[in-house]
Amino acid sequence: MAKKPTLRDVSEATGLSSYTVSRALSNGPDVSAASRKLVLKAARELGYVPNRAAQELRKKSRSSVAVITASTSNYYYLDLMKGVQRVLRVSGRNAVVADIAAEGVYTPEVEDAIVQDLIQSRTAGIITTLTLSSENVKLLESWDIPVVFVDSAPPEDATQVPSILTDNYAASMKAGAHLARHGYTDWLFLAYPGRWSTRAERERGLQEAATKHGAALRVLETENDSDSACKTLSSYLNTPGRTLPRAIIAGNNPLLHGVLTALKQREIVVPTQVALMAFDEFAWAPLLDPPLTVVDEDSESIGVLAAQTLTRILDGQLEAERRGDPPVPSYRPEDRREVNADLIVRQSCGC
Amino acid sequence: MAKKPTLRDVSEATGLSSYTVSRALSNGPDVSAASRKLVLKAARELGYVPNRAAQELRKKSRSSVAVITASTSNYYYLDLMKGVQRVLRVSGRNAVVADIAAEGVYTPEVEDAIVQDLIQSRTAGIITTLTLSSENVKLLESWDIPVVFVDSAPPEDATQVPSILTDNYAASMKAGAHLARHGYTDWLFLAYPGRWSTRAERERGLQEAATKHGAALRVLETENDSDSACKTLSSYLNTPGRTLPRAIIAGNNPLLHGVLTALKQREIVVPTQVALMAFDEFAWAPLLDPPLTVVDEDSESIGVLAAQTLTRILDGQLEAERRGDPPVPSYRPEDRREVNADLIVRQSCGC
DNA sequence: GCCTGCTTTCTAATCGTTTAGGTTTAGGTT
DNA sequence: AACCTAAACCTAAACGATTAGAAAGCAGGC
Structure with missing residues (x-):
């Protein structure tokens, strides 16, 4: 396609303003049924697809959550992700995984780079399976990005940050x-x-x-x-x-x-x-x-817990923002949780 | 943080214009060593982190490619990703995985939603392990997003689209x-x-x-x-x-x-x-x-091949764009490749 | 003193959306 | 007829970066 259609093209095609088109496409109020139908039809015909970058730039609300893992070949993470995905899906958010030890080895530089990257993309929140450096936790906090630790404990000086740890x-x-x-x-x-x-x-x-x-x-x-x-x-x-x-x-x-x-x-x-x-x-x-x-460890249900905690905090931020308050993440004491692990006895132990 | 620092803040702090700051931060030319140092220092002190959404909106070049998989618990995909990542990393791109059957089952609706989503985020290119619908392939083509099929064949009418298939x-x-x-x-x-x-x-x-x-x-x-x-x-x-x-x-x-x-x-x-x-x-x-x-199947090296093909196409698009030509993906006949698979004989067959 | 060429810097437009704030319109009340 | 209300819509200003095009500063040559 020579030129990709934009909202403006839909606006011109329908004769409606960009405001109405935007509202119609996002199922918002202030739009008559007739206009909505017209807009949707025109959008489909033109092959219009909204530009995510422009949307994110304009509205403040970010919607994707990152899960930081080390070495994806660990089955633990696959199950964890399953749990996380299930919870996030219902709140309309989505999860991406950031593998911190993709090449097999961990280095502090890679940790810094990944954190930097997550801030750049203005990630809504983070679930991490790795103890991040104290500096990085503070950095994320200063950008109002909530962090939940699973499996690994938060750094010692981060006494408020939520965590789902196994005993x-x-x-x-x-x-x-x-x-x-x-x-x-x-x-x-x-x-x-x-x-x-x-x-x-x-x-x-x-x-x-x-x-x-x-x-x-x-x-x-x-x-x-x-x-x-x-x-x-x-x-x-x-x-x-x-x-x-x-x-x-x-x-x-x-x-x-x-x-x-x-x-x-x-x-x-x-x-x-x-x-x-x-x-x-x-x-x-x-x-x-x-x-x-x-x-x-039942990592799937740990994933569920972590995602639930995170969504609660994120919803709180949204709420605060609507009130006009600063969107600082609010952590509660009960967000620091410890779950039990069981022994599954099979035969390799001699049984 | 009450207000997140922007490029503008760095500009005001240094007394330099946004142009110079931008150049300095992206290591571009046209900026004196003294200014560069000044900018970097100010950026660090303010805790400035560029806004990815704004960058992507402004400059046309996108840099992340998506790998479409079905069911991540299949080991095949893990190895595939490893190969893909390795190649993409050196060309400065990064890979994200889009799991099309996250909840276990495939539906055409989910396929459409994922493709829609990838267009919204203006993904640079796609590697898919699933035969996408003919309509979706055409849709992606109209957005100049190159697609490489691995493992699964392209739809029949997509005779040009690259593919790395196993015999x-x-x-x-x-x-x-x-x-x-x-x-x-x-x-x-x-x-x-x-x-x-x-x-x-x-x-x-x-x-x-x-x-x-x-x-x-x-x-x-x-x-x-x-x-x-x-x-x-x-x-x-x-x-x-x-x-x-x-x-x-x-x-x-x-x-x-x-x-x-x-x-x-x-x-x-x-x-x-x-x-x-x-x-x-x-x-x-x-x-x-x-x-x-x-x-x-040696899926890791299949991943390498796929990523190499895709990067070549993407580089071609970048090149075309610099010349002012439309960035249509150019496919070559040799991009349709078939690799062999071997039998690894162990004992479950009776040997 | 003027011109030329080079480096460094600035101004201002632009990318494609969303949305605050205002305006029109249709319809109803008095 | 005058006024009011709510729904539907519009205008124009953001969001935060990049980048043409213009300009300033400076050195050297004539």
């Missing part, structure tokens, strides 16, 4: 207790870096369980992807004098994948030679060899 | 030949709906192989998600007088999940009672019980 400490205790019941006393926790705040809680819970039940816990840290996990575990087991632990706990889904491939390469059988447990339930867990015992 | 016919023949070599003569193909054009090719290849090797092929259609697949297969096997086939071929990744859960429920063991094969390789395939024989 990873309790969950890890449960996991440890189960291992102890099997009589295993030699555990290895393969962990992602401490940048994700769940890491510390999970380690703390396992440690507590270990000392309580007289077991020994070793912690092995790796980058947050399958390949690194596989290599880290392999080279750990390769170092002479190292004994195979009786039980391995994989810190999350990609790490589990790394562990399983490493074990398969060395033909170590689960659970007879090593017991295996992992954090984060996912669709293929029951179909693995052997079916996997996991700590289940 | 599913040949791949299915290979798969069938392998089943025949095992001596299986009774095959069941669990297929997603024909809306995805690969369905027909895959069925045709399997059918051809079946007749060639004297086997019988039954085709069972199901909706394109795990749950439906599980239910469909279960009720198929439940109908009295139905015998268990000797081999099952799952049409794609979610369907495979459905098949495995259905088989597990009825305690049918693979591969001794039924052999199993599936389309689309994915990370967990080697770790399933038993390790899965799959047809591998």
Whole structure:
């Protein structure tokens, strides 16, 4: 098409002013049924499609929410998104995902760039699975963009910011207790870096369980992807004098994948030679060899909770703006929530 | 923040005009080093962040491309995205995914709504894994938005539109030949709906192989998600007088999940009672019980190819626009490409 | 002193919408 | 006839950036 039709073209075609056309197209008041029909017909015939950029520039209300994730190949995020989408859809907003570790590794520079980008596009609100830097949280706050933390905790000085966290400490205790019941006393926790705040809680819970039940816990840290996990575990087991632990706990889904491939390469059988447990339930867990015992966070309902909290805040901002007040996000104490996680016992633990 | 700083604020703070400020911030020419430094400093101090909507409205060049998928839980798309992202990143564009079957089911209305939405946001280009309606392809064309089809074929009357397709016919023949070599003569193909054009090719290849090797092929259609697949297969096997086939071929990744859960429920063991094969390789395939024989499309490199084709077209449009020509996408015959798929033989087929 | 050419800067129009505030019109009341 | 009301519509000013086109400043050459 040589020239894309604009509102003005529709206006000229119908003989009505841009005001009336705009109202007609957005189903607003102050338009007669006859005019509305006329406008819609002309718009269709001309192939008019409104320009989102112009709309957003003019009206202040933004409508899309961003979900910040690290490594989309983690099943946890897929379920989370499902929950988020379901809630946002009904309030007419939409979610986009911003993958902060798209290339596999996290860097503070990428974090800054993504936050910068989200401000540029005047995102309505943010749900983040990563602990953002204190500076970035403040920056977003200064732009009146509400943030909800899921899975990862907010930075320490952001005491008001909402969060939906899992009680990873309790969950890890449960996991440890189960291992102890099997009589295993030699555990290895393969962990992602401490940048994700769940890491510390999970380690703390396992440690507590270990000392309580007289077991020994070793912690092995790796980058947050399958390949690194596989290599880290392999080279750990390769170092002479190292004994195979009786039980391995994989810190999350990609790490589990790394562990399983490493074990398969060395033909170590689960659970007879090593017991295996992992954090984060996912669709293929029951179909693995052997079916996997996991700590289940129910990430979909966490997504629902997070999205509900965010929509409430966003609606509050809209309301304030209509009153003429500044649209500062209002956080409530009950927006800081902690949910439980359960152990789904299958066979990889030895059951 | 009470009032968000705009370019104008930076301009007033520095005493320079908006022109100079704009140039300085976008690293353009025509601005002295001293002014540039001054502007950057002021911008930082004020906490200025450019308004994307205003930028996009003013300059014509759009920079984000959309990938249309159906059901993000299909691993195929994750790998595809990885390839797409990698290519786009270097040309300074970014990819967003538009999930057309977010709620699980596809409807033409959702397709229309998504296309409408992509035009509204003046998306630079589209990579789609779904055969769009002929009308939508024409609509996008009239807005000069180039489209590249991957996996699914373009509608029949869109003879110019680029596409990266897999030779599913040949791949299915290979798969069938392998089943025949095992001596299986009774095959069941669990297929997603024909809306995805690969369905027909895959069925045709399997059918051809079946007749060639004297086997019988039954085709069972199901909706394109795990749950439906599980239910469909279960009720198929439940109908009295139905015998268990000797081999099952799952049409794609979610369907495979459905098949495995259905088989597990009825305690049918693979591969001794039924052999199993599936389309689309994915990370967990080697770790399933038993390790899965799959047809591998190498979706990551398909993503790379698609993104390369699209960037070439987009660059061409930019070039044309600079010359003052209309930015119609120019398609080349070699943009219609077909890639091969291989069989990755593991153990679920009986090997 | 005038002209030329170069760099740096400014002015003002523009992109395509929405909307505050005002005006017209039709119809009803008194 | 004079006045009022509400619905329907219009005019024109935003929103916040980019960018032609014009202009100012400066150096060097004649």
